[in-house]
Amino acid sequence: MNNKSHQNIRAVCAQAIFNVLEEGQSLSATLTALSYQIANKDKALVQEICFGVMRVLPELNFYIHSLMSKVLTGKNRILHYLLLVGIYQILYTRIPEHAAVGETVNAVNTLKKTQLKGLINGVLREFLRQQASLQQTFTQDSKQQNQQTLHPSWLLTRLKQAYPQQWQTIVNANNQKPPMWLRVNLNQYSVSEYQQLLVEQQIESDSFPELPSALRLLSPVGVNKLPYFDEGAVTVQDLSAQYAAYLLAPQNGEHILDMCAAPGGKTTHILEVAPKAQVLAVDIDPSRVKRIGENLARLKQQAEVKVGDGLTPENWCKGRSFDRILLDAPCSATGVIRRHPDIKWLRRDSDIAQLTELQHAILTNIWSYLKTGGTLVYATCSILPDENKLQIERFLQENTSAKLQGELKQFLPTENGGDGFFYAILKKHS
Known part of the structure; x- marks a missing residue:
């Protein structure tokens, strides 16, 4: 064979x-x-x-x-x-x-x-x-x-409870092939300049005014067809995932932790926004950590990369603190089913309670490494309230030093839009 x-x-x-x-x-x-x-x-x-x-x-x-x-x-x-x-x-x-x-x-x-x-x-x-x-x-x-519906009954039940008006739209979006979104490296090209390069290759695209870096291809293509991909001009990244770096709002010179960072799409975006930030990218999976290094190399960026567990940050982070932390927490991935349809058949209803406890433990452990006055962005690619809204409400009740900044952002998957994603911006005060 x-x-x-x-x-x-x-x-x-x-x-x-x-x-x-x-x-x-x-x-x-x-x-x-x-x-x-x-x-x-x-x-x-x-x-x-x-x-x-x-x-x-x-x-x-x-x-x-x-x-x-x-x-x-x-x-x-x-x-x-x-x-x-x-x-x-x-x-x-x-x-x-x-x-x-x-x-x-x-x-x-x-x-x-x-x-x-x-x-x-x-x-x-x-x-x-x-x-x-x-x-x-x-x-x-x-x-x-x-x-x-082409969905398991446990997930349907949860979607109907959480989104009585929208569950059918979510299911329909999940059953489509995913759109291909690009993140233009604005240090090299504006979106309109890169669109022109795509036109020259007969590749059609739409921009998205709300995010200055986002382009959607009308038909997906291999990355080898994307102009100057190897030179770091563009990265394949879903629209909803591109919000992470903007909500984190990194600044040059700041110490920033990207926790659960693999394969590195958000790490490289942070460094596109703030090229002189001091970024530490950490993930528990050694094979996926390797991909962070590959993505940094393609974009010619510098960051410290470590294998580490969010449950035991003292093992890799002792004595350090950060101005900003992006925690892309391990989750059910129910927001990215159209990209990974096997999630429907690999996940079990009982996984959700286990995941919420894991998320809570990582969030609690990582919080102590955030400087007073610092910002933590909690993110998941889930659309289940247990992992998102309810998770943040519990954390705020238990941590008087944490304050929610702005509103919770729950994106739902839409046919030609972004994946399902959740963001909460937490500020630390004394």
């Missing part, structure tokens, strides 16, 4: 989806681990299939369960995920049906399940015959209402 040119990419997709749904791995991590099996020319298709399956998983499962009297289990379970891959291609890609079926059936050999080739072929061909009626049943059957 090491020869890229002979590897069946449907088998790779089935393995990746198996690793997420059976082993609990994140889709990004498993695709990185399997990348040696994928030729460069096939990477976009593998991404399209795997992310697409995660996006519409309940629909695909409905079709398979409608067509099969017995569920594939045990050592044959991977073929269930291969069927997801096959049906997704038929429904959601431009791959001709015969090619989608043929390549998916051939993947059975790669997965060493040759004796079940006929079964996979039969199910896919039966799906083609019954496709119209199955789709009609899925979209119109009242028993399938929860499944039609």
